[in-house]
Amino acid sequence: MSVDLVGFLGVVLVAYVVPGPDFLVVLRSATEHPAKGRAAALGAQTGLCVHMLAAAAGLSLIAERSPVVYDAIKLLGAAYLVYLGIRALLAARRAARERHAGRDTTDGPEGGPAPRTPEKDGAAHGRWRTGFTQGFLTNVLNPKAALFFLSVLPQFVNGGGSTAQQIFFLGILDVLIGVAYWFVLVAVAARLRAFLARPKVRHRWELTTGWLFIAIGIGVAAAA
Numbered sequence: 001m002s003v004d005l006v007g008f009l010g011v012v013l014v015a016y017v018v019p020g021p022d023f024l025v026v027l028r029s030a031t032e033h034p035a036k037g038r039a040a041a042l043g044a045q046t047g048l049c050v051h052m053l054a055a056a057a058g059l060s061l062i063a064e065r066s067p068v069v070y071d072a073i074k075l076l077g078a079a080y081l082v083y084l085g086i087r088a089l090l091a092a093r094r095a096a097r098e099r100h101a102g103r104d105t106t107d108g109p110e111g112g113p114a115p116r117t118p119e120k121d122g123a124a125h126g127r128w129r130t131g132f133t134q135g136f137l138t139n140v141l142n143p144k145a146a147l148f149f150l151s152v153l154p155q156f157v158n159g160g161g162s163t164a165q166q167i168f169f170l171g172i173l174d175v176l177i178g179v180a181y182w183f184v185l186v187a188v189a190a191r192l193r194a195f196l197a198r199p200k201v202r203h204r205w206e207l208t209t210g211w212l213f214i215a216i217g218i219g220v221a222a223a224a
């Protein structure tokens with residue numbers, strides 16, 4: 001197997017550095033809880049695995065050549081992004097109400113983060129499941145991810161050997177790089193949790209991410 005690893009790594013790193021919907025999902029989840037951020041990261045990369053396997057099997061070619069299928073995927077992805085945006089706006093509204101009522105639960109007696117209390121296994125499992133699901137759906141419903149594996153990966157595949165195997169190899173490498181990148185992002189976001197837990201900051205953060213999700217969703221739908 002012979003592939004252009006140098007060129008491929010350059011493209012992949014640039015693709016991850018440029019923020020997209022998955023970036024917002026992972027970052028927002030990480031500011032809620034590091035475990036949820038890691039779950040969202042794994043979910044996002046699992047979604048990429050679906051596209052990678054489809055590309056290796058040639059199924060993404062069907063979606064590319066069928067405008068109906070492609071537009072349907074785009075509209076589903078757009079609707080989900082708008083849904084995430086609305087949830088963020090509702091969270092911002094709740095944060096504003098708590099702040100105005102003077103009973104924000106994230107603040108302790110000195111205005112800092114409230115003391116941590118032991119949580120039940122069910123709550124931790126629910127957080128992990130929610131983060132993973134959001135990350136997975138964000139990428140599996142993103143047709144650009146499918147087109148990346150379909151059109152970009154083959155550019156770094158050489159003629160010798162199995163094309164499917166080479167695409168599979170590059171896809172796995174892409175996913176692993178993404179996991180490392182997202183986990184670093186989650187670690188950084190975790191250090192900002194205390195700052196983002198402040199009532200005013202949290203309200204503005206939820207508003208910003210909410211409107212960004214909605215704007216991206218509308219943009220995707222308009223391009224369909």
